Amino acid sequence: MIIRNKILNLYLFNLIFIGVLFVTSTTSIAQEVTEGQTYSPAGLSQEPVNVKSELFPTSSNEVGDTTFTIYGDASVPFKIYFVNGAQYDNIFNPNPTGIILNGREFNFFCSMEKSIRQNYSNVLEAKEFDYLGKSYLMLISFREDCLGDNCRYRCYNVFDITDKGSIRQTSFSSLFQGTDSFGDYNNDGKLDFLRVAPKPPKDHIAGEVVTNYLITSYTMRRGIPRQLTDQGNTYYLYVKGTEDVSNFNVLQAYWFFNIKNKDGESAEPTTYFAEYISFDPMYRYLYNPNGVRIEKNRWSVLVTDVGDLESAQEHCHIVNEYNIEEVFIMIDQYSGDITYQVFAGNFVSKESAQAYLKQLQSYGVDGQLVDFLKSY
Template structure:
């Protein structure tokens, strides 16, 4: 795959995609006893790849390099700002994508709290599913050390309406478009996240071939884990190096799955979802209770007396086209309160831009410096 994007003092990755791997599209509920599974076989209907995308040209404008994808349904360009003032660690080069006349950053987590500082695309594809159109970009995970190098970063854009593009990000072992499908049969696009999870008897230095597979739905650009009365749907499996083919060891899934002996895998809620809000520490959480790294600047929207109200306020703010909303617990004001924040920024200017958006909707937010508070 031809790559044009440059990065100073960083490895430059260029790959050649020789061919696409077609996975057996066996319907999941019709697999034979003892038959191993593939990610694609877990969905009733496979994703239809519309086009594989490659850069068509590049350009230099001032200090910025643009890699242009002119053959896409909605042409886009990836930018990279050059300059001696940038440092890989302390002041990374600005980079991102301009799509539909909007600028997006690259992320590698569902919370989208920390942007990626390089933009070398390994795979770019357009696909359609259940009447909607999507653009998928896959890249390396930035903290690529040890087992982390097995992960890929997914940035997926719902481009059905060019005026209302929504971005979803997550990391997973590489599966490409096989990561996507309708796994709970509700008529909406879901995705699988595959993560190594060693067994208890795993020896140090051994390659981990056991994986935890969890499912999420793409809701307004913010993934929501698929659960059943608080229990997360999951598969604990043993497979090849990239979990492209695997046997089920343990499961709590949408339908009965078979283990490698051909018997029904015993359903268990061992890996049930855990909401990790902790009032003893001033951590920052997404609305689902996942703790994230706290940067310096944000906008305080409100504080309420219970978690459910805080989560509801988060959903209201997301209607204002602000996707990154968070909750922090304040136990120092007498009673425990749940504070709702918009944004999680390194720069004050970014937080101020969010404050202006909120003000335009009649929300009287308060600029907050996490470094100086408490």
């Protein structure tokens, strides 16, 4: 009887101990993440991405001067090629590289416009995932201009492999890494993605790590990303988060559903972008990437034109990495859709603009010399 009571008491003690552990555990978890105040990229989409497989190289092969890294376990087997040779130079004549997917060759890019091919093919992460009835292959790599803060970026090359005979490629860069960057944010039944970029506050001290970020969303249409907007207002989140942006508090928002700020209160829908389009639609102003109007001289180099302000600002950043400090944005309002043109330089002399053009061409950028006086 005494033994039975001891066993019973020990059993009751264990039950109480487990109960305390359970309560303590659930309480600590609730304290770590407060509903409505702390968010993660995955939490912004109701339908999570279903990762089918993580892919790794299965073999390699040398054919002539070309090295192939083969991913034989993928549902659509592919191989990444890299051409070797003493004639290639990292800056002036980069080694050709790319991916052969289902017998078709694709280049690597690190921007939505796919205007500048990426000559860096070291894959950090390769995954296949399904989403809303479609299949995708995602490859992630460093940006090839990986210096300083640029090393925080990742290059995404995403392939819609649902129809193996008509594969479509989408490319973009973002600070956040992984399949949590994908979801259906506007509930239209199609795959969208998030792009995360650093956005320091006004009181930011130079040299300190930026932990404020701008999160914007895009949808993929036939391999061409389109920024998600609402009657001209860009959907965005301005947040403060961890260095890898895995968790964040919302400071300002214009989002698809009710967002709570860091105080647990509803964040009022606030349009982010200040007035950026010139007051006089018949005159095109130059702006620096921060939106400050610049007096226009005569000569410049047109680098590209894109459909949204963020992409233009990203291109300005890329051009800066080519040792070109003077980059500008001009808004083209004469066509049916507003486009943002990116220019390098703002010169009085044609010779100075030609020097910029030659410098860009050495990096593989096909710029166009522009005479503002005659063109506009």
